[in-house]
Amino acid sequence: MTVSPDLVCRDLVKDFDSFRAVDHVTFEVPQGSFFSILGPSGCGKTTLLRMIAGFQSPSSGDLLIKGRSMLGVPPNKRPVSMVFQHLALFPTMNIGDNVGFGLRQRGVARSEIKARVTQVLERVGLPGFSERRVEQLSGGQKQRVAIARCMVLEPDVLLLDEPLGALDLKLREHMKIELKALQSEFNTTFVYITHDQSEALVMSDKVAVMNHGRFEQIGTPHEIYYDPKTAFVAGFVGDANRFDAKVSAKSGSALSMVTQAGTQIEVEADASDLSVGQGAEIFLRPEAIELAKAQADLTVKTNTSVGVVTSVFFNGANSMVSLKDAKAGMSFNVALPQTGAFADLQPGDEVYTSWHPAKARCYAHDGA
Template sequence: MTPDLECKGLTKRFGDFTAVDDVSFSVPAGSFFSILGPSGCGKTTIMRMIAGFQDPTSGDIEIKGKSVLNAPPNKRPVNMVFQHLALFPMMNIADNIGYGLRRKKLPKDQIARKVDEALDRIGLPGIGNRKVDELSGGQKQRVAIARCMVMEPDVLLLDEPLGALDLKLREHMKIELKALQTAFDTTFIYITHDQSEALVMSDQIAVMNEGRFEQTGTGRDLYYRPDSAFVAAFVGESNRWRGKIERVQGNEMEMRTDTGMLMRGATHGRSLSAGDSADIFVRPEAIRVTRDATELEQFDNRITGRVTSLLFNGAASRILVRDATANEEIEVNLPQSGEYASLARGDEVHIGWSGAQGNCFPVGAD
């Protein structure tokens, strides 16, 4: 089946600076595809090239199998939701949603019908006569999406649309956006620097760094099977140690960290040898904490230390444990059972994890 969007060898240079470097990807019809990366990595430049606001230096952009390189923005079957929404405050909600349809000179009764249908689909029926400033932040987001969707684009582009919202509303709108994408059955291309947004909503995610895609896959792929040290560090939280590999046997390895800790991890098929400098990543939730060291005998990494900080966040609470020998702080998730809720700074604890939970990459593999 022909994908809704396909970019082939997309490159954009500004003088000597390469913002997007030979990026190729395709997005199946009706899917939610996110481009995730830090500020300045090139994700907005890709979005602007798809929309037609910038021309690529080289490469091609196809929508439903047809190149759109020579088409101006208003002739491309795409629409775009910006971070600041750009709703017209002097118009009511119905006029905002129907603005593009009026520009296309559709009959008034057809415009009214399409606007009413869009309001129903975004869960805001009957508010067409209200003003923009009467709406909450989340309602404005839905109106901005409805204004795009009445134009029936093949692809909807969303440029960090949740960036201006407060934390609680952002959390709510993640679920809303995914529900709207499913309801409209339209391909969404979403760019963000917020890993949580991408992980919650996306069918596929591309992690971008310095103009290139580091890895593309599902949220689970990126989180549990990162292809590079950059992805391992950028997606989710991790403890990270650097050191020299002392032994490699099959998929197992031992590394002496720069602070003197002997740590066991896994190569996961990567080419690593004794003597190599390497980074190892361990997720905080992979580490078990206990007051009784005998409970950790099944783990090949075991450390005794003292609690230096308590990071309370409800079910996602964590502690920092300072290793007694290497004097390093290690971030550890607390069990959701609450059995260690009484831990205090200075308490001695024992932590342990399996070597298979340690993702190891050669230094320079970012």
């Protein structure tokens, strides 16, 4: 069954004098889905969100909510609500008054406000909190109040502008799970912007990766991580080893490459835009590299080399091991669990490495 979109943006452009902040962006967000816009600072994601909210007007293009164009519709007349990074709770009001503020502005009867505030606080896991003060709440509780204040208005689309950015790491990890659960509970369309790839990958049904005002790729978290369509996506989402190389031979999707360090490597990739002699960027996830203490123990027999451990970084359940190719001097990182045969690796240790040609991603070098 096809789900109709709650939000449609068509060829949106936003110019500030000679600077183009949003550059011909087109996408749809199905009803009841969690859609994240992921990108570095300055890529245009906040400008895009502000156009959806009505705080800024597009230079060209159109955006529709529930099939209705929002061009010329002021923010207070749009069926959207917005959670800001710093939440903007009113410190002089109790929680009930904070949540009911928008309803009072709409002239809703006091008895209905009380009933709706009570109901929405229960749904966000804060029953009986109406009389509490803002300063009595934890960071996570304040986040839920901010969402309750939006959801009590029953918006078609909830916009979230990096709402977890001000939280400490542990609370941020907890709130990622809570936010996704709340989105499922209300079955409301969430449009979420962030520069944190972990937030986007954990919570989203679809992720749009934005760079220089454009969408580089829209896909599921799995697609974005394992099948990045551009070099920017491959390098921005997740950790990756990056090598510059030239194509030395080509047969269909099979490519023989020579890196700048002189290492011969084999890659299986979409090679439609690559020709022999052309420069390319190769990206390889740290977890895609196999380690063994003897070459005979390697299960993958391609792209084998001997590496010397230069450093080991403890990262909780895993370690990131930095290696240098013993012959060509090419450096790369390998992700390893803390347990197993390599739990005691030390700088100076020598190990054998290999990786399957299909594990890498290869892109024509754009010269950037």
